[in-house]
Amino acid sequence: MKTPFIIDPKLYEMSLDLLNDLHFIESKGKLVDFSFFNDDKWLSETAVIENLAKVAGQWDIELLFAMHNNPLKFIKRFIVSYSCPRKATLIASIMRRQAAKDQRGTLVVDFEGIQISEN
Secondary structure, three states, rough: OOOOOOOOOOHHHHHHHHHHHHHOOOOOHHHHHHHHHOHHHHHHHHEEOOOOOEEEOOEEEEEEEHHHHOOOEEEEEEEEOOOOOHHHHHHHHHHHHHHOOOOOOOOOHHHOOOOOOOO
C-alpha cells in the first residue's frame, strides 16, 4: 500500500509565504512586452520547410518558416519527436501542409539568390 504524501510544515509555510508575496513582487506587463504578437504578420507570406533531425534516438520534427523573397528572415520551431522515422516523415509533411498558407507548396525559397560573403 502506498504511503500518503506528507509535506514538511516549514516547507508548506514557506511556499504559502512566497505565493502571498507574488502579489507584491510581480508587475503588470506593458504593451511593448506584447509587440511580438503584432510583428508576426510577415509569417503569412512564408514558405514552410519541414526538417527531420535524429536527436538522442528520436526523430525531431522542426518547421522552418522563411520569407520566400527574403530567405534570411526565418523562424525555426520544434514541433514533436517520434521514434519511428516513417511516422516522423509522414507527420512532418502533414504538419507542413497544415502550417503553410499555400498548401500546394508553390511558395518556395530561392537558395541560389542568397549571396553570403565568406569573409
